[in-house]
Amino acid sequence: MKCCFITLGCDKNTVDSEKIFKLFIDKYKCEIVLKPEDADIVILNTCAFIKDAKQESIDYINYLVSLKKKNKIKKILVTGCLVSENNKTGQYDELFKDVDVSLKLSEYVSDLDKVNDRVNDILSFSSFLKVCDGCNKYCSYCIIPYLRGSLKSNTIENLVAETKKLAKNGVKELNIVGQDVLAYGMDIKDDKNFNLAKEKPIVTLINEISKIDGIEWIRLLYCYPEEIDDSVIDLIKNNDKVLPYIDIPIQHANDKILKLMNRRTTKAEVKELINKLRENIPNICIRTTLIVGFPGETEEDFEELADFVKEIRFDKLGVFTYSREKLSKSYDLPNQVDENVKNIRRKKILDIQKDIVKDLNHEKVGYVYNSIVEGKMPNKKDEYLVRPYFNARDIDDKVIVKSKELLLSGSFVNVEITKSKGYDLEGKII
Secondary structure: OEEEEEEOOOHHHHHHHHHHHHHHHHHHOOEEOOOHHHOOEEEEEEOOOOHHHHHHHHHHHHHHHHHHHOOOOOEEEEEEHHHHHHHHHOOOOOHHHHOOEEOOHHHHOOOHHHOOOOOOOOOOOEEEEEOEEOOOOOOOOOOHHHHHOOOEEOOHHHHHHHHHHHHHOOOOEEEEEOOOHHHOOOOOOOOOOOOOOOOOHHHHHHHHHOOOOOOOEEEEOOOOHHHOOHHHHHHHHHOOOEEEEEEOOOEOOOHHHHHHOOOOOOHHHHHHHHHHHHHHOOOOEEEEEEEEOOOOOOHHHHHHHHHHHHHHOOOEEEEEEOOOOOOOOOOOOOOOOOHHHHHHHHHHHHHHHHHHHHHHHHHHOOOEEEEEEEEEOOOOOOEEEEEEOOOOOOOOOOEEEEOOOOOOOOOEEEEEEEEEEOOEEEEEEO
């Protein structure tokens, strides 16, 4: 039997798919193929976080159904967040009528967190470790708590075991993910491993993981600003394996909008936090995510956000336009913003950030950075893509280097930055 696995959406979905992938291989001894039209069974892990993600999932299901009707595939299994949303709303019943099975992850295995074996993706030296699922924050624009449930943390024992297997399989870079990473363990705070008076459970976990031979880089993603305390700062500052890189989705800088979003920090608190991080960890790379066009966002509110971006000068920045989701608390808010206005505001923030990145990259010229090799540039002789600590996989840019000697993917090299052009950097091996 030939099986094809397709994963849409976030890194958490990637981890789930890799675990289901391994279970399928073990149970059915299936042969893995890359193209759905070459498969007997296609397993699709969907996303439904925002409108565009839902549409991508819907389009993919329709495509697979068309293949099945042409007898090019025998069976379609669909899982993930779109299935969860359908169970809440019933709005995709017609879509799923030609699907063989639409299932929640929890219905496929009793507890996916306990599954330690995974089929790692193409970047075999880099992987994601999902430490928790669900969320207790209930930001008004977000439907994750309704799709994934409340915060549910995996145990230290399971996560250490999983990391050991990843390291044994060649993983060197571990990207820590979860909807609310720094809240990890707060739902199991009676665990004997945790000392809440001393440090957050996530700090305890990462200090344990960092002891594992083979893991050389640990990166923190999806860290809510209100959860960053001194123990987290000390972890980044003092643990040599934890990269001075942190992803902090602040979403906005206007206090009225932040309150409407049901966020737990103010503009002043975010600014104070960023200053504290930079004072304690001078080389830290800070990534953030913003939402423009939230209901009630006036031109003045937006300009305050734009000015904040200019002032703070984030190292990395992503911008979403507000997506109106039926399950979210913000769905019925008045003063919805026109889609064209949202897109204009998004472009303005990205233009501001482009100028900031141009300056920041120029400042890197002449400095040497330990970097991980991702692989050769497609169709380019002796050119490779590498990533210093300030570039996360899949979401950040890479550095181009030339080398007549073979550079193995997953190896580490010292790279001097020799040239910057906008978002692009070039370097040479030292």
